[in-house]
Amino acid sequence: MLTQQQLATMLSLQDKMNTKVNAEWLTAGYGYLRAAMVESVEAIEHHGWKWWKAQKMDLPQLQMEMVDIWHFALSACIIDYRGDVHAAANALSAQLAQAHSHVKFDSKDYYPEHMDLLDNLELMAGLCAAKRFSVPLFMHIITLCEMSSDDLYQQYVGKNILNFFRQDHGYKDGTYIKVWSDREDNEHLVEVLAELDMDAADYDEQVYAGLKARYPQ
Numbered sequence: 001m002l003t004q005q006q007l008a009t010m011l012s013l014q015d016k017m018n019t020k021v022n023a024e025w026l027t028a029g030y031g032y033l034r035a036a037m038v039e040s041v042e043a044i045e046h047h048g049w050k051w052w053k054a055q056k057m058d059l060p061q062l063q064m065e066m067v068d069i070w071h072f073a074l075s076a077c078i079i080d081y082r083g084d085v086h087a088a089a090n091a092l093s094a095q096l097a098q099a100h101s102h103v104k105f106d107s108k109d110y111y112p113e114h115m116d117l118l119d120n121l122e123l124m125a126g127l128c129a130a131k132r133f134s135v136p137l138f139m140h141i142i143t144l145c146e147m148s149s150d151d152l153y154q155q156y157v158g159k160n161i162l163n164f165f166r167q168d169h170g171y172k173d174g175t176y177i178k179v180w181s182d183r184e185d186n187e188h189l190v191e192v193l194a195e196l197d198m199d200a201a202d203y204d205e206q207v208y209a210g211l212k213a214r215y216p217q
Helices: 004-021 032-047 059-080 085-096 117-129 135-144 149-168 185-195 203-214
Strands: 103-105 108-110
Touching: 004 059, 004 085, 004 149, 004 203, 032 059, 032 117, 059 085, 059 135, 059 149, 085 135, 103 117, 117 135, 135 149, 149 185, 149 203, 185 203
Parallel strands: none
Antiparallel strands: 103 108
């Protein structure tokens, strides 16, 4: 289960990234759960659902969609608590502490533990379309996608910090160098993450510093 420190770090990073895009993001009226719904549908595509043709689940892409959905869910949670990241972290922690991921939707009871991955993704998409998000359901889906809570945390922080790093080093004006020592920045990120202690309070800062140390000067 995600720790209080991990939740606080992710929420803080999400707030900073959203603020970088628009300082008034809290009141801008952006459809974060709409975005999560679209990502959920894309996850269904990566899973495969067409019974009339042979399909193979693309697990890495499915996992990436989960990380993207989490970005939007965190944003929606921060808005619910009017920008109070501490209160949002407490609320998420309370939801994670629930003993089950039961969902009641349109007067019907759903029990994700007894449903397959495809049906759970469909349920999540439906909830997001109705402007709702179930953290226990999401974390159950994460498990079905062969990810641990630590995997989610590591991938989330890594992607967030890399986006910050790119922006700070000329991504918008086209001066950013994406290939370092014959390898893309994503590959360097994987190595940086593997070298660090994800439980460190300044984990996000260490990731940024690790990228900066490798970046061509």
